[in-house]
Amino acid sequence: MEKSKKAMVLKRVQMPERAPGVRVTNFNEVALGYSPERAIQEASRCLQCKDSPCRRGCPVEVDIPAFVKCIKEGDFTGAIREIKKKNFLPAICGRVCPQENQCERFCVLGKKRDPLTIGGLERFAADHGRDKNPLDEPSKPKPTVKRVAVVGSGPAGLTVAGDLARVGHEVTLFEGLHKPGGVLVYGIPEFRLPKEIVEFEVDYVRQLGVEIKTNAVIGKLFTIDELFKRGYHAIFIGVGAGLPLFMGIPGENLDGVYSANEFLTRANLMKSYLFPEYDTPIKRGGRVAVVGGGNVAVDAARVALRLGADEVYLVYRRGEAEMPARAEEIRHAKEEGIIFEVLTLPVRLLGKNGWVCGMECVRVELGEPDESGRRRPIPIKGSEFALDVDVVVVAIGTRANPLLPSTTPGLELNERGYIVADEETGRTSREGVFAGGDIVTGAATVISAMGAGRKAARAIDEYLKK
Amino acid sequence: MFKIVKKEELTADVYLIELEAPDIARKAQPGQFIVLRIGERGERIPLTIADFDRAKGTISILFLVVGKSTRWLSDLRAGDHLVDVSGPLGKPSEIERVGTVLCAGGGVGIGAIHPIARAFREAGNRVIVVMGFRSKDLIVFEDEMRAVCDEFHICTDDGSRGFKGFVAQLVDKILKEDEVDLVYAIGPTMMMRTVCDTTRPHRIKTVVSLNPVMVDGTGMCGSCRVSVGGKTKFCCVDGPEFDGQQVDFDLLMARQKIYLEEEKLSMERYEAKGEGRRAKSERRVKDEKRKAEGECRKVKS
Numbered sequence: 230m231e232k233s234k235k236a237m238v239l240k241r242v243q244m245p246e247r248a249p250g251v252r253v254t255n256f257n258e259v260a261l262g263y264s265p266e267r268a269i270q271e272a273s274r275c276l277q278c279k280d281s282p283c284r285r286g287c288p289v290e291v292d293i294p295a296f297v298k299c300i301k302e303g304d305f306t307g308a309i310r311e312i313k314k315k316n317f318l319p320a321i322c323g324r325v326c327p328q329e330n331q332c333e334r335f336c337v338l339g340k341k342r343d344p345l346t347i348g349g350l351e352r353f354a355a356d357h358g359r360d361k362n363p364l365d366e367p368s369k370p371k372p373t374v375k376r377v378a379v380v381g382s383g384p385a386g387l388t389v390a391g392d393l394a395r396v397g398h399e400v401t402l403f404e405g406l407h408k409p410g411g412v413l414v415y416g417i418p419e420f421r422l423p424k425e426i427v428e429f430e431v432d433y434v435r436q437l438g439v440e441i442k443t444n445a446v447i448g449k450l451f452t453i454d455e456l457f458k459r460g461y462h463a464i465f466i467g468v469g470a471g472l473p474l475f476m477g478i479p480g481e482n483l484d485g486v487y488s489a490n491e492f493l494t495r496a497n498l499m500k501s502y503l504f505p506e507y508d509t510p511i512k513r514g515g516r517v518a519v520v521g522g523g524n525v526a527v528d529a530a531r532v533a534l535r536l537g538a539d540e541v542y543l544v545y546r547r548g549e550a551e552m553p554a555r556a557e558e559i560r561h562a563k564e565e566g567i568i569f570e571v572l573t574l575p576v577r578l579l580g581k582n583g584w585v586c587g588m589e590c591v592r593v594e595l596g597e598p599d600e601s602g603r604r605r606p607i608p609i610k611g612s613e614f615a616l617d618v619d620v621v622v623v624a625i626g627t628r629a630n631p632l633l634p635s636t637t638p639g640l641e642l643n644e645r646g647y648i649v650a651d652e653e654t655g656r657t658s659r660e661g662v663f664a665g666g667d668i669v670t671g672a673a674t675v676i677s678a679m680g681a682g683r684k685a686a687r688a689i690d691e692y693l694k695k
Numbered sequence: 696m697f698k699i700v701k702k703e704e705l706t707a708d709v710y711l712i713e714l715e716a717p718d719i720a721r722k723a724q725p726g727q728f729i730v731l732r733i734g735e736r737g738e739r740i741p742l743t744i745a746d747f748d749r750a751k752g753t754i755s756i757l758f759l760v761v762g763k764s765t766r767w768l769s770d771l772r773a774g775d776h777l778v779d780v781s782g783p784l785g786k787p788s789e790i791e792r793v794g795t796v797l798c799a800g801g802g803v804g805i806g807a808i809h810p811i812a813r814a815f816r817e818a819g820n821r822v823i824v825v826m827g828f829r830s831k832d833l834i835v836f837e838d839e840m841r842a843v844c845d846e847f848h849i850c851t852d853d854g855s856r857g858f859k860g861f862v863a864q865l866v867d868k869i870l871k872e873d874e875v876d877l878v879y880a881i882g883p884t885m886m887m888r889t890v891c892d893t894t895r896p897h898r899i900k901t902v903v904s905l906n907p908v909m910v911d912g913t914g915m916c917g918s919c920r921v922s923v924g925g926k927t928k929f930c931c932v933d934g935p936e937f938d939g940q941q942v943d944f945d946l947l948m949a950r951q952k953i954y955l956e957e958e959k960l961s962m963e964r965y966e967a968k969g970e971g972r973r974a975k976s977e978r979r980v981k982d983e984k985r986k987a988e989g990e991c992r993k994v995k996s
């Protein structure tokens with residue numbers, strides 16, 4: 230008896246997943262979430278540590294033991310209330326946060342064996358709140374007659390907008406695309422983050438009183454200065470790091486070569502996986518090579534597979550251990566049959582009648598660490614080889630899109646074009662202008678963008694009181 | 696939602712639509728474009744702002760039906776709404792006082808060249824307009840263009856009106872007779888390319904407006920990459936206007952063909968399905984009427 234109880238504490242309650250063979254045929258969500266019984270069982274593993282080290286790993290300081298305790302006691306509504314005090318987007322974070330590097334990394338249980346599945350429990354509580362028990366109407370605060378413009382509706386912008394609306398400011402959220410959500414709608418695929426969840430969370434922000442204006446490309450439709458002239462007292466910039474990088478190798482403009490942003494935007498935002506029901510086309514099938522090793526590359530590879538590719542290669546210039554993608558996603562990709570070509574550097578794309586038909590690569594070995602601290606790939610002489618491909622997706626990172634900064638005089642940028650902002654307040658070189666998320670840090674995570682949004686909201690509220 | 700306040704069929708398969716979009720109208724400059732989505736399942740398509748009325752709060756687009764989205768757009772009526780219109784996108788034309796500016800427009804490129812010619816004239820330039828069409832039945836915007844230039848030329852491929860030949864040939868003729876400081880050429884890719892070939896020996900700067908396939912129109916996807924002077928540019932944010940003599944037109948033309956198969960499928964489905972059917976039968980009646988009047992000709996630029 231004693232022994233089996235201990236085993237239960239050490240081992241994770243697994244979250245059910247769709248079988249690889251089934252899931253590659255559609256865009257349905259892969260991880261299926263806990264049942265109430267399983268959630269309670271998993272929650273019961275929590276030791277309710279006094280000093281709760283897990284909280285230190287959470288960028289928005291969710292009271293983890295408190296919400297886990299609620300789940301354990303069957304009070305699922307209490308759990309989601311507890312989380313929502315700190316985290317606006319729990320159904321999203323529960324799915325896409327790299328918990329293994331955050332809260333779960335600090336969990337005491339992890340010292341012996343499996344840390345608590347904090348992300349899975351967060352997701353469970355959030356889904357429960359959504360399905361069973363629509364959250365209470367947000368209470369209407371006293372209006373402050375201060376107006377705030379938030380530019381960009383990714384996690385950073387949504388958090389700032391929500392936080393400021395909650396304390397009574399009048400907030401308008403400007404989004405350049407036709408749908409709010411940022412990377413959550415255009416980048417992260419349906420099978421990892423169903424879009425109806427993003428819509429639900431965006432609606433919640435709307436219910437708080439935030440006015441969302443889509444099709445509003447700031448810098449074009451209005452500049453930051455024009456927004457001030459229109460009566461906004463403070464402005465938050467959360468426009469993300471949306472400019473795709475290419476490799477700069479010959480053949481990159483051939484037909485069939487996509488940036489990951491384009492490939493994923495077509496598939497996710499424009500729903501081209503449902504073409505011709507939806508009008509936006511995308512190339513389907515064939516052999517697809519995705520270049521890169523982060524979440525974006527793995528997402529693109531898994532999308533290509535679901536679009537019916539015969540073979541999908543993930544071409545990465547360092548080793549598998551160096552891949553920045555989440556471990557879980559790498560596992561999923563492998564289960565689904567994606568072929569990993571690591572320690573491989575593309576040198577040239579080959580074309581036939583304007584279409585890409587091959588990718589010339591060279592194998593590399595890892596040398597001394599470079600400025601990012603990761604070991605530098607060095608080509609191995611004579612190891613050249615070519616992959617036959619019909620589609621290439623370049624997912625080697627993004628930079629700041631200069632569209633907004635270039636129309637905002639006096640806004641200080643760093644040498645890579647990101648906005649210089651104070652880490653604690655989001656304050657920029659321009660009076661009344663704050664910034665946060667990927668446009669300040671470079672491509673990072675959903676939760677860090679939210680964290681930056683939260684801090685900026687606090688600072689903006691202070692600023693408006695003056 | 697963006698309301699259509701006016702729709703007009705200018706000639707076979709060429710339409711002018713005036714849209715209620717006060718914020719865009721207030722900011723629009725010559726050379727800029729919008730990206731629109733007709734309905735919830737629609738794609739994002741770029742169209743040049745052919746005109747804007749800041750007081751009325753409207754913008755106009757002039758388009759040729761080439762596939763499903765433009766066909767669908769042509770089937771809408773005044774009072775209908777588009778779900779999304781984003782703009783003004785792209786860099787405005789660089790309007791300066793340079794002396795004599797030749798503005799050459801072919802086909803629906805006329806829509807784009809119109810506000811540019813007007814702006815150059817307002818800036819104190821002498822403006823020569825050259826308009827080219829397949830034949831006289833397809834001429835659009837003539838009065839509008841005449842109103843914004845000092846000298847007006849027109850050509851048709853079949854000689855049914857004005858100079859017989861292509862825009863580039865007429866431009867060549869004018870350049871041989873006249874002092875021109877700047878050429879603007881906007882129209883089908885082939886026309887822009889041949890105009891650039893014509894102006895090159897004359898060493899006259901020639902600005903063209905490129906139209907690669909786009910998605911967002913804000914520099915986020917790279918679908919619109921073009922090569923100018925050996926460098927890759929994103930047409931939607933770095934352009935759409937570029938120095939035509941530096942443009943790799945072969946690449947542009949190749950990249951415009953990426954989705955040929957899918958575009959064909961989309962169009963066939965639209966024409967076959969109920970959504971397009973009523974409009975289609977209305978069109979057939981109209982086409983027949985036109986044929987009876989002896990002025991029908993199918994355009995495909």
Ligand SMILES: Cc1cc2nc3c(=O)[nH]c(=O)nc-3n(C[C@H](O)[C@H](O)[C@H](O)COP(=O)(O)OP(=O)(O)OC[C@H]3O[C@@H](n4cnc5c(N)ncnc54)[C@H](O)[C@@H]3O)c2cc1C
Nearest residue numbers: 381383384385405411412416447469666667673674675678
């Ligand atoms: C494919 C992909 C997968 C990812 N997977 C994960 C993951 O699993 N876990 C994780 O934590 N993170 C992941 N990330 C990273 C994470 O999504 C980002 O770090 C996060 O979304 C950044 O948030 P943000 O609010 O700063 O900007 P974004 O989410 O980029 O949103 C910025 C918004 O601003 C809009 N905008 C831009 N310019 C303008 C303008 N001029 N005017 C108006 N609006 C404008 C954009 O259209 C966009 O909607 C992933 C990213 C990608 C691309």
Ligand SMILES: Cc1cc2nc3c(=O)[nH]c(=O)nc-3n(C[C@H](O)[C@H](O)[C@H](O)COP(=O)(O)OP(=O)(O)OC[C@H]3O[C@@H](n4cnc5c(N)ncnc54)[C@H](O)[C@@H]3O)c2cc1C
Nearest residue numbers: 740741742743757758759761762763764765803906907958
């Ligand atoms: C900046 C910009 C401004 C534009 N302005 C105008 C305008 O003012 N008036 C206008 O009529 N069109 C304009 N276009 C072209 C217009 O966007 C396309 O004709 C439209 O997207 C076609 O959509 P569709 O679904 O009807 O046709 P599709 O089914 O997408 O295409 C059908 C046929 O048209 C060709 N085609 C598709 N896209 C383009 C394109 N971008 N350029 C040239 N040929 C294309 C295809 O190769 C195919 O043969 C512009 C394009 C850009 C990039």
Ligand code: SF4
Nearest residue numbers: 275276278283336337
């Ligand atoms: S560290 Fe782990 S066991 Fe301790 S309170 Fe946090 S989640 Fe529970």
Ligand code: FES
Nearest residue numbers: 912914916917931
């Ligand atoms: S259309 Fe996406 S970058 Fe130009």
